[in-house]
Amino acid sequence: MIPTSQERDAAVKAALLELGVEAQSFKGHLLFEPWTVQTKVGGFFKVYTPMWNSVRGRDVPAPLPEPAIVTAPEAFPASDNLADWRLGRQMQRGGAIVAGYARVGAAKAMARLEEFTNGGLRDYRANRDIPGEDGTSKLAENLALGEITPAQCWHVGQAELERGNPGAETFLKELVWREFAYHLLHHTPQILNQNWKPAWDAFPWSEDSNSRNFTAWKMGQTGLEFIDAAMRELYVTGTMHNRGRMIVASYLTKHLMTHWRLGQAWFEDCLIDWDPASNAMGWQWAAGSGPDAAPYFRVFNPESQIEKFDADRRYRRTWIAEGQQAPPDTALQFYAASPVSWNLSPKTPYPQPIVTAKEGREIALSYYQSRAF
Ligand SMILES: Cc1cc2nc3c(=O)[nH]c(=O)nc-3n(C[C@H](O)[C@H](O)[C@H](O)COP(=O)(O)OP(=O)(O)OC[C@H]3O[C@@H](n4cnc5c(N)ncnc54)[C@H](O)[C@@H]3O)c2cc1C
Known part of the structure; x- marks a missing residue:
């Protein structure tokens, strides 16, 4: 959805096509493709609440199971050794400290979603505003890096809603705030670096x-x-x-x-x-x-x-x-x-x-x- 990543994907697809390989892309990073969510008169939502009302009852396809086999190429192309980049050093002294707070990887993200669903979600509506409380999912980093998908979170949230969990609707609403941001970015990419209201x-x-x-x-x-x-x-x-x-x-x-x-x-x-x-x-x-x-x-x-x-x-x-x-x-x-x-x-x-x-x-x-x- 970011203009540069769309250009990158188009270039990759074109290069593959030249080699006779068809590439398809899927909306794993979002719940809904931006062009499928429209106001009654057409056009995109510029205000959050009507967008929430428009998508809250929509069907989000259930996440597919992990593929049992991913075939690896006979030989991987040459690559840098990540450790040689010394990314931690670029952060000066903070790298090791921040690392202690990061929850990296798909397995940890799923475990956190489960922990949150069985714990903090019940009181999420009230506690999400208290900064001294461990009251939110803390899944933003995993969502940002694609270690968990919004559809996985949405399905868990929906199931909890049906079970009567009082925090579930607020959680779904927050996922739609993320969606709202991406839809705005798709339709008005200048939001990244220019005042959205030129005044x-x-x-x-x-x-x-x-x-x-x-x-x-x-x-x-x-x-x-x-x-x-x-x-x-x-x-x-x-x-x-x-x-x-x-x-x-x-x-x-x-x-x-x-x-x-x-x-x-x-x-x-x-x-x-x-x-x-x-x-x-x-x-x-x-x-x-x-x-x-x-x-x-x-x-x-x-x-x-x-x-x-x-x-x-x-x-x-x-x-x-x-x-x-x-x-x-x-x-x-x-x-x-x-x-x-x-x-x-x-x-x-x-x-x-x-x-x-x-x-x-x-x-x-x-x-x-x-x-x-
Ligand atoms: C100035 C500013 C900058 C922000 N920068 C980022 C950023 O770079 N990355 C980022 O993920 N969020 C950003 N947010 C939104 C929000 O603060 C974080 O998503 C949230 O604090 C993440 O914590 P959590 O995962 O525990 O959220 P939870 O409360 O558990 O919410 C669940 C998920 O819903 C989404 N979400 C929740 N609130 C918002 C929101 N206000 N806007 C969009 N999505 C939301 C996130 O994906 C979040 O992981 C920003 C908000 C402000 C005001």
């Missing part, structure tokens, strides 16, 4: 990747606990809770008036569940420039959000070492993982806010009021 092109976001604000945001040093906890979680684990993603993206694009493309690129760098469609949609949703976006005047308050969604301080204690007598390993791993050049220490006092929730809201609203969006 936002005039918005004076900073694009300076060396600015003090952007640097503090990346390094989890903004002085706002929700932002810093989430950015440190990202650096250590390669993932971030969905509520954290919404809050850090809103803070960057609204309070810090920094372009969503900078945040999008940092997420691409750090996320192990990086997915071009969901990442671009998520950023443009938070910034206000995307389809079905948060209204531009909705400025999340990171201070009240952390009190609401982390009332017992579990998330903050997990990721922010400063001020704790005996910080947990998670909070300390951030210092072991982050580049030496960041020069961070858990003994340094926690920073003062670079832009408080109140100041940032006023800055963002004053820009919005001066322009018609």
Whole structure:
């Protein structure tokens, strides 16, 4: 669905055809081909809820069993040795730490789906918003890498729905958010790097990747606990809770008036569940420039959000070492993982806010009021 991967697939098919081999492709990465989901008047959905209503009752073919035999070629073409690429070294110090959080491979993905179905799914609707809770499936990385298909997740979700599991419908809805992102990407590929609503092109976001604000945001040093906890979680684990993603993206694009493309690129760098469609949609949703976006005047308050969604301080204690007598390993791993050049220490006092929730809201609203969006 990504324009470059469609071009690649077309080139592979053409090359095979020249050799007399017919190649077919299947929608394993999606539940529905984008051109099969349309509004009543034709055209694609630009708003999520009507799309959900349109696809919720659709038949999704059951996943096929694994092939019993896959015939290998007599000789594989020459290839690089992956270890020679030293990918871990490129990550500097964090590689081994992130690896401890990754759940790699199809077997582990299926095991996680089963564990989630028998456990967290029941309370998913309420718990999915609590960042200190292990309340979500954590399957995004496996879905992004094709280690599990959305159809496998959908069928398990449907079976649970029929069984009356109260979390099942919300889980199916989230899978359709992923689908929505891919359908948008298919129909409007510019969502990847341009404001989906062109009116936002005039918005004076900073694009300076060396600015003090952007640097503090990346390094989890903004002085706002929700932002810093989430950015440190990202650096250590390669993932971030969905509520954290919404809050850090809103803070960057609204309070810090920094372009969503900078945040999008940092997420691409750090996320192990990086997915071009969901990442671009998520950023443009938070910034206000995307389809079905948060209204531009909705400025999340990171201070009240952390009190609401982390009332017992579990998330903050997990990721922010400063001020704790005996910080947990998670909070300390951030210092072991982050580049030496960041020069961070858990003994340094926690920073003062670079832009408080109140100041940032006023800055963002004053820009919005001066322009018609
Ligand atoms: C700024 C921003 C950037 C994001 N970047 C990514 C990204 O690069 N990759 C990515 O997979 N998701 C992204 N998301 C969406 C969402 O945060 C993650 O999918 C979710 O946190 C993954 O955790 P989980 O697997 O435990 O999800 P669960 O809550 O268990 O949901 C099940 C699955 O549904 C899908 N899903 C859930 N929420 C969303 C959503 N809001 N949008 C699209 N699909 C969703 C995912 O495939 C997820 O694995 C982003 C959201 C925002 C606000």
